Amino acid sequence: TDGWVYWSNDNGILFEPFPQDATLPPLTGSIAVAFDPEYSDNNTIYAASDTADGGIYRFIIGSSTSWESIDSTLPEGGMIGQITVSAEGMLYATNFKANGGMERSLNPTYSLGPTFETVTRGLDDGATLGGLWLSDNQLWSIDTTNSRVMSYTDRLTQPVTLTSPQDKAQGIGTIINHVVSNVSLDWEAAEGATKYQWQLDYDTDFATVPTGFEASTEASQTRLPALEPATTYYWRVRVTEPVLSPSSSKWSFTTSLGSEAIAPELYSPEAGASGIELKPIFQWSAIAGADSYELLVATDVSFTNPSIARVNTYALDTTAWQCDLTLNYNTTYYWKVRTCSSDSYSAWSVVSAFTTKPSPPVSIKPTQPPPAPPPASIKPTQPPPAPPPAQPTTPDWTIYLMGLIGFIVILLLIT
Missing domain, CATH: 2.60.40.10 (Immunoglobulins)
Structure with missing residues (x-):
């Protein structure tokens, strides 16, 4: 009461004011208090004054040094009689000034300032609301001017799907x-x-x-x-x-990328370059939204029989690629790139051309004369061995004569 808010953290044995160093009432009139449903984490307390233009306030234990006014749209002369906060963190407060209605905020903890709006739909002219009760998203209050119990169902506490x-x-x-x-x-x-x-x-x-x-x-x-x-x-x-x-x-x-989307710009090899290595690095510009890039390289500008076709499942997911095939020497190649997304392609880039380096010269080694034969070594000749001494030979007629004599002897003995 009288603009003071006290709290106790020892089950009501001792109470101290907010702020703790206050020497004068920080607010005015009778004060209604509510705790944020996440109080155990954010230490946030709300308070409202029943004096005209007293307003709605917020205090964070441990960081606030004074009560912060958070409802900048409260109708002029508004007097808050009751305040409550739902389990989802929505803040409601009844304004018992005639036609004041109910204050509603979806984000009372928002550090840059909550958004409040005044709800009067369904109220009779001159209605004054006293008291406020909440269950789930259903609220009740008493229209003391018209002696009615008023009910409000807040169906818009959840985000749009x-x-x-x-x-x-x-x-x-x-x-x-x-x-x-x-x-x-x-x-x-x-x-x-x-x-x-x-x-x-x-x-x-x-x-x-x-x-x-x-x-x-x-x-x-x-x-x-x-x-x-x-x-x-x-x-x-x-x-x-x-x-x-x-x-x-x-x-x-x-x-979408679309067929009219900007095509990649070719960087390397540069157009018209010559002396390019047989496994060059191809590089081009990135296009926003691209999932991959398709690359064609051919020896004819119509690309009817490409030497390299990194397309479809072989498309590249980077904007630079070193050729993994060995190109031919001294050959002009044409190349182009296009961008791919999940369901579309860009236009093909402009066609660029380069020429690979010439084939290395064939080196002919001079023929070497056959090595000279080693000089012949002349050994002194040895005289042939001496023939064995000649044996005396018997003349052929002697042999016949001796045979004839033997035959005659045999005949004489028989007779």
């Missing part, structure tokens, strides 16, 4: 006159929603959304303006009427 394009989808849209057209965003219709806000950006920050990249719609889909080819975009959606919903998750998609 995105459906299409799927998160991280590739090759979205159709290339027409060098821009991407026919891209639509779709999401599920939220119960009770009457208007949505969609946003598109080049990054996930959404701090400075480009012109034409956000708008409101009553439908659960929208057609996007012309986009750039081979570019990644991020998008999100939220309900804006009758009250705000949390922003959806942030999805991304990448637009």
Whole structure:
């Protein structure tokens, strides 16, 4: 009471004020207090004053040195009678000034300042709300002017569900006159929603959304303006009427390369270069959104019979590749590259040409005369051995005579 807020961390034995060094009441009037559902982690307490323009405040134990006013849109003269916070962290506070309605914030812990909105839909003229009770997403209060119990069901506490394009989808849209057209965003219709806000950006920050990249719609889909080819975009959606919903998750998609997309620029070998090694390094520029690159190398400019065809499953995933085949000497080769995505191709690059180095000269070694034979060595000749001494020979007639004498002797003996 009287602008003071006290707390105890010993089960009520001792109490001390917030801030602890305060010598004067930091707030005014009777104070309603609520704890953030994540208090055990973020140490955040909320307070509201019932004096005119007293406002709603936040204090973080351990870091705050004073109460911070967080509802900059509270209607003039507003007097907060009761404050409560849901299990999901939504803050509600009744304003018992006539026609004051109820204050609602989806992000009361947001460090740069929460967003508040005033809910008066369904209230009679001159209604004054006293008291506030919460169960799940159902709230009750008493209209003391008209003696009624008022009920409010907050169906927009959950973010919008995105459906299409799927998160991280590739090759979205159709290339027409060098821009991407026919891209639509779709999401599920939220119960009770009457208007949505969609946003598109080049990054996930959404701090400075480009012109034409956000708008409101009553439908659960929208057609996007012309986009750039081979570019990644991020998008999100939220309900804006009758009250705000949390922003959806942030999805991304990448637009189509298309046949009109900018083709890679060839770097190396340079056009018209000569004396190129037989296993050159091919290099070209990168294209945003490319999954791979196809390379053709041929000896004819029509590429009817390419010497190298890194296409389809053999496409390259980098912008530089060293040839793994040995090219022919002193031969002119033509080459080109194109970009591939999951469902489209860019145009082929301009055709470049180079000539490989000449074949090395054949070296002819001088013939060597056969080695001279070694000089003949002349050994002194030995005289042939002396023949054996001649044996005396018997004349042939002697042999016949002796045979005849023997024959006569035999005859004489017989007779």
